[in-house]
Amino acid sequence: MSFMQKPKVSHSQRLHNELGLSLRDYEGSMSTLCAGCGHDSITAAIIQAFWELNIEPHKVAKMSGIGCSSKTPAYFLSQAHGINAVHGRMPSIATGANAADRNLYYIGVSGDGDSLSIGLGQFIHALRRNLNMLYIIENNGVYGLTKGQFSASADVGSKAKKGEVNLQPPIDPAIAALTLGGSFVARSFSGDKAQLVPLIKAGIMHNGFAMLDVLSPCVTFNDHEDSTKSYAHTRQFYHPAVHADFIPSKQPIRAAYDNGDAMPVELHDGSTVVLRKVSKDYNPTDRAQAYSYLHAHQKRGEIVTGLLYIDEAQREMHELSNTVGQALRDLPYSELCPGSAALEELQSQYC
Amino acid sequence: MPETRTRNLRRSGVQPESMQTRINDFVIKIANVNGTGSASANGLLMKAIFRMGIPVVGKNFFPSNIQGLPTWFEIRVSREGYMARSGRVDIMVAMNAQTYAQDLADVSPGGYLLYDSTWPRDKQLVRDDITVIGIPLSQMVNTHFENVRARILMKNVCYVGALAALLDIDMQVITQLLKETFGNKEKLIAGNLKSIELGYNYAKEHCKCPLPLKLERMQATADHIMVDGNTMAGLGCVYAGATVGAWYPITPSTSLMDAFKDFCERYRVDKQSGKHRYCIVQAEDELSAIGMVLGAAWNGARAFTPTSGPGISLMNEFIGFAYYAEIPAVLFDVQRVGPSTGMPTRTQQSDLLFCAYASHGDTRHVLLFPADPGECFQFAVQAFDLAEQLQTPVFVMSDLDIGMNDWMVPKLKWDQNYIPDRGKVYSREQLESMQVFRRYIDNDSDGICYRTYPGVSAKGSYFTRGSGHNRFGGYTEDAAEYQDVLDRLRRKHDTAKQLVPAPVLRIKKGVKTAIVSLGSCDGAVLEALDVLAREGTEVNYLRVRAFPFNRQVEEFLDGHEHIFVVEQNRDAQLKSLLLLETRVEKRKLTSILHYGGMPIDSRCITEGISKALAKGAAA
Numbered sequence A: 001m002s003f004m005q006k007p008k009v010s011h012s013q014r015l016h017n018e019l020g021l022s023l024r025d026y027e028g029s030m031s032t033l034c035a036g037c038g039h040d041s042i043t044a045a046i047i048q049a050f051w052e053l054n055i056e057p058h059k060v061a062k063m064s065g066i067g068c069s070s071k072t073p074a075y076f077l078s079q080a081h082g083i084n085a086v087h088g089r090m091p092s093i094a095t096g097a098n099a100a101d102r103n104l105y106y107i108g109v110s111g112d113g114d115s116l117s118i119g120l121g122q123f124i125h126a127l128r129r130n131l132n133m134l135y136i137i138e139n140n141g142v143y144g145l146t147k148g149q150f151s152a153s154a155d156v157g158s159k160a161k162k163g164e165v166n167l168q169p170p171i172d173p174a175i176a177a178l179t180l181g182g183s184f185v186a187r188s189f190s191g192d193k194a195q196l197v198p199l200i201k202a203g204i205m206h207n208g209f210a211m212l213d214v215l216s217p218c219v220t221f222n223d224h225e226d227s228t229k230s231y232a233h234t235r236q237f238y239h240p241a242v243h244a245d246f247i248p249s250k251q252p253i254r255a256a257y258d259n260g261d262a263m264p265v266e267l268h269d270g271s272t273v274v275l276r277k278v279s280k281d282y283n284p285t286d287r288a289q290a291y292s293y294l295h296a297h298q299k300r301g302e303i304v305t306g307l308l309y310i311d312e313a314q315r316e317m318h319e320l321s322n323t324v325g326q327a328l329r330d331l332p333y334s335e336l337c338p339g340s341a342a343l344e345e346l347q348s349q350y351c
Numbered sequence B: 001m002p003e004t005r006t007r008n009l010r011r012s013g014v015q016p017e018s019m020q021t022r023i024n025d026f027v028i029k030i031a032n033v034n035g036t037g038s039a040s041a042n043g044l045l046m047k048a049i050f051r052m053g054i055p056v057v058g059k060n061f062f063p064s065n066i067q068g069l070p071t072w073f074e075i076r077v078s079r080e081g082y083m084a085r086s087g088r089v090d091i092m093v094a095m096n097a098q099t100y101a102q103d104l105a106d107v108s109p110g111g112y113l114l115y116d117s118t119w120p121r122d123k124q125l126v127r128d129d130i131t132v133i134g135i136p137l138s139q140m141v142n143t144h145f146e147n148v149r150a151r152i153l154m155k156n157v158c159y160v161g162a163l164a165a166l167l168d169i170d171m172q173v174i175t176q177l178l179k180e181t182f183g184n185k186e187k188l189i190a191g192n193l194k195s196i197e198l199g200y201n202y203a204k205e206h207c208k209c210p211l212p213l214k215l216e217r218m219q220a221t222a223d224h225i226m227v228d229g230n231t232m233a234g235l236g237c238v239y240a241g242a243t244v245g246a247w248y249p250i251t252p253s254t255s256l257m258d259a260f261k262d263f264c265e266r267y268r269v270d271k272q273s274g275k276h277r278y279c280i281v282q283a284e285d286e287l288s289a290i291g292m293v294l295g296a297a298w299n300g301a302r303a304f305t306p307t308s309g310p311g312i313s314l315m316n317e318f319i320g321f322a323y324y325a326e327i328p329a330v331l332f333d334v335q336r337v338g339p340s341t342g343m344p345t346r347t348q349q350s351d352l353l354f355c356a357y358a359s360h361g362d363t364r365h366v367l368l369f370p371a372d373p374g375e376c377f378q379f380a381v382q383a384f385d386l387a388e389q390l391q392t393p394v395f396v397m398s399d400l401d402i403g404m405n406d407w408m409v410p411k412l413k414w415d416q417n418y419i420p421d422r423g424k425v426y427s428r429e430q431l432e433s434m435q436v437f438r439r440y441i442d443n444d445s446d447g448i449c450y451r452t453y454p455g456v457s458a459k460g461s462y463f464t465r466g467s468g469h470n471r472f473g474g475y476t477e478d479a480a481e482y483q484d485v486l487d488r489l490r491r492k493h494d495t496a497k498q499l500v501p502a503p504v505l506r507i508k509k510g511v512k513t514a515i516v517s518l519g520s521c522d523g524a525v526l527e528a529l530d531v532l533a534r535e536g537t538e539v540n541y542l543r544v545r546a547f548p549f550n551r552q553v554e555e556f557l558d559g560h561e562h563i564f565v566v567e568q569n570r571d572a573q574l575k576s577l578l579l580l581e582t583r584v585e586k587r588k589l590t591s592i593l594h595y596g597g598m599p600i601d602s603r604c605i606t607e608g609i610s611k612a613l614a615k616g617a618a619a
């Protein structure tokens, strides 16, 4: 990694959203990631999405674990409270924060190591609770911050920069999320902002746990020819499919890319990865179909992207636990303390 | 061995104790099999004694098992009001054939053993220094009850009936208690009463009732309650205004969250909408549980987690995070026997050092040491105030003995004027009117900075991190900036000394020998002090109630020459903490340690002190 001074992720500053805020108002401090790191592009997409959604920045709580990816909440929404937890444990922080105040927007940023290796347990339990948040996994197949070891999302046969070949099967967060009852399962690519921004917006607006797996190449440790995240490998198994991006009608999101064809994407070192949108007859509300579709294509090494599955009716954590609508943190103490008479009465039971 | 003791007694011409009448001062121990429902029978017996106005305490010794292993319940009746174990067994109710030999041996000379005479006893096992009473419990119960489960349960109720006759328990009190327990379930009341009667009548007919050990009404339990510490801690969380509880089940802390949930269902459900003014999350593990507490507290809610040693072990990384990022948290460590899984259903005070400095790096925490269920309530409330005042994790160091056994404590009072101290938090108005907000600036020179809640104002935003940060909350790897924050955290911990509960002192001027102890040792220490005083040895006493130690602790240590540190662990952890954190000289401190897993008794203390003092005199 380099710590060179670099300009902030820059945007047009003239445009204002409905709140009168410019994109700059949604930015954070300067990124310290490697130039060209996929994570920085996701940061830019997050900024764009919140700006387009006209959300007041301070009504957002942003959180992360540890890793290059987990550093990024510092790089967007500087007017929002942020918390950088310990490695792999952001989901529990998010659960508690959401328990205390269900009325903020929650966005968690994690890495494939953070979520699928050390933090797999917390990740799937937050998903199982259907915690109302957008959960982004910035997936590069390696541990960037500790210099390129394989993560649990590395594909079989993928070669590390130093030559080691991964032999263990990967954990695919989208397949895991589908299998474990996730209510919103999406995948995208850091280089496809047109697809990514609407997915982030849909994820923020989804009522429940929105799992968004974003392929985000690590230019320093996993962007070479023999990496299965490379264009060459993906294209060999590439099988075109038809349109299937799903955006709930009530959400102010417009489809931003051409439906159908696979999208060849050039990576930093000049190689290319093929991402594909899902097919036209694909039904993103049918879990079994989504699963078998993904499974079938994954077996061929293909990367299926888009909003793969959504169930807006699934109840989120507070609906399941029947909590009051107001933030628990804001309840007046008089509504929480039973008082002296109740204590006196209660104790007759212990006499 | 009991045999030897008896022989000595006889030789010295002392009358067997059974000849003497002992009123309201003896121990009943009931040996049973886990899973046979003896708990309610034993509870009934104890409550009846309590209702007769006689001080009483019960200790449950249960296995880490659901069914089949041996279990004991020990009831100490003490007109003096001593709450610790006495080390004696005056009446053994031997209901478990498996442990019969051991139970027989455990009876103090002159004592009694009651057994189910439906089946013959092992002829090899006899003692001529105790009185054995046979009652055909199963036989009587089986002729009256068809159902197998009922037969098992009622056998237990039947021995309560026999004891009622032998000890002179007021039958009206028992009848009343059964009515209160079973409400309008007439059939259950009738069945229980029948079993009581069977035992009662048999004893009346066949034994000389009452025994020389017997009960007489007193007025010593008015304004007292019989309750366990976990229930009171759970209640304390409700009164403190805690809204978020996260946990993972572990003995002996589980009943704390059960209690919190029960009380919330009673007091925190909106009458109209049925909605909850609380959120309890059963986490996937303790690591998540503490994460949830920190997320909630970071977001401004009062949040807590109950656990035991193994849970704290898992939470360590997050505890350091909370310390460094300055997030309030309340942790209840209901301590059990370690290391590792240890003995989950036995008690110890062995997490002191571990919790005082939990997590890697330079960390130091605030610990509270409740001594009984009353203090569990009080300290639960105070723990939330402290955690928010100091913006740091606070550990309430209970233990299995306090948490799960029923103790007799003075009735709780609630101060209607109490307002939670939420610590230094800037409001929206304050934020809007200030130039700029900086998270870690020590405005008041007490080491405590101002914080803000998320979502309140764009001006209050800051980034909470466990990585190196400076006083502005920014990331840093600069030595001076890092040290600046770390040194302030040390000052903050010193500020805690003025906020934590003061020690409890019992001092006589001029006495230079003292005991320092904590938590559930209190009952045994208080009794030991009386015994020693009767023998002519005056000893002063300080019970620490919190870490960091305040000035009173320092001064007490300064003012005494020979100090016995009484605690329930192998490694003298309280002593070590005193040596590390006060100016006391090592030569002044002598340890009295008890760590087998059973609650400490006074004898261990009196013997320890007498021996040490005799050795000192001889030297």
Ligand SMILES: Cc1ncc(C[n+]2csc(CCOP(=O)(O)OP(=O)(O)O)c2C)c(N)n1
Pocket: A066, A067, A068, A069, A070, A087, A110, A111, A112, A113, A114, A115, A138, A140, A142, A143, A144, A145, A146, A151, A218
């Ligand atoms: C308990 C713990 N173990 C190990 C580490 C070291 N560590 C820091 S980041 C990281 C891996 C991050 O990988 P990933 O989540 O994929 O993030 P990336 O850097 O690839 O974006 C590891 C192992 C740590 N911080 N904490």
Ligand code: SF4
Pocket: A001, A032, A033, A034, A036, A037, A038, A039, A068, A069, A140, A144, A145, A217, A218, A219, A220, A221
């Ligand atoms: S993930 Fe890779 S490219 Fe991105 S900052 Fe880390 S090491 Fe650099």
Ligand SMILES: [Mg+2]
Pocket: A067, A111, A112, A113, A138, A139, A140, A141, A142, A143, A144, A151
């Ligand atoms: Mg990674």
